[in-house]
Amino acid sequence: MNQKKPSIENLIDETVLLFHRLRVVADELHGGGELAAGKRGVLKGLYEIGPQTVPQMARARPVSRQHIQSLVNPLVEEGYVEFIDNPHHRRSKLVQLTGTGRVFVEKMQLREAEVFQTLSAKFSESRLTQATRTLRSVRECFEKE
Incomplete structure (x- = not known):
């Protein structure tokens, strides 16, 4: 961390570095070749929110x-999602997710839960809550611009 930079710049730099590290961890955890990050994101979103256009x-x-669309089409071909009226x-x-897609996401979440449990033991609940609030506030500032 460079103390000569403004604190917000250090925060954003760390966020970018964390984003890239999380992609590596996710590829290692889920097998990068099996389903790329973008496809996993689509599946997870459908699982959490439900059917969407x-x-x-x-x-x-x-x-x-x-x-x-370039992510969804292969997921349809692979049987993870389907189009409905x-x-x-x-x-x-x-x-929407198919049964196969739902099972895939649930297995993915189980693998992630193990990592999250190990990681969360290293930080207090209050530190994690504060970090979440700070990152959310920064994101919301960018969304307003």
Whole structure:
């Protein structure tokens, strides 16, 4: 950490470094070749939120609709997700997990839970809560701009 930089810059630098480290850890934990990070993110989002349209998923990330479509199409072919009719929009189908996709996410969460439990033992609950609040506040500042 460089003390000559403003504290916010140090925080952002550490966040970027953590992001890259988490990608490596996730690839090691889940097997980078089995399902890439973007696809795992789509599956996890569908598990947590439920069926969504491709545009809804793109807005939440935020990335292009085309990028999400490029992740969803192979997941359909691999049997992890499926398109279903959308009662609110005739042309924009909903994407939902299949049984296979749901089982995959649950296994993924079990592997992650072991890592999270080991890691959380190294920090007090109050430190983790404060770090979460700080990162959320910084993210919200960027979202308002």
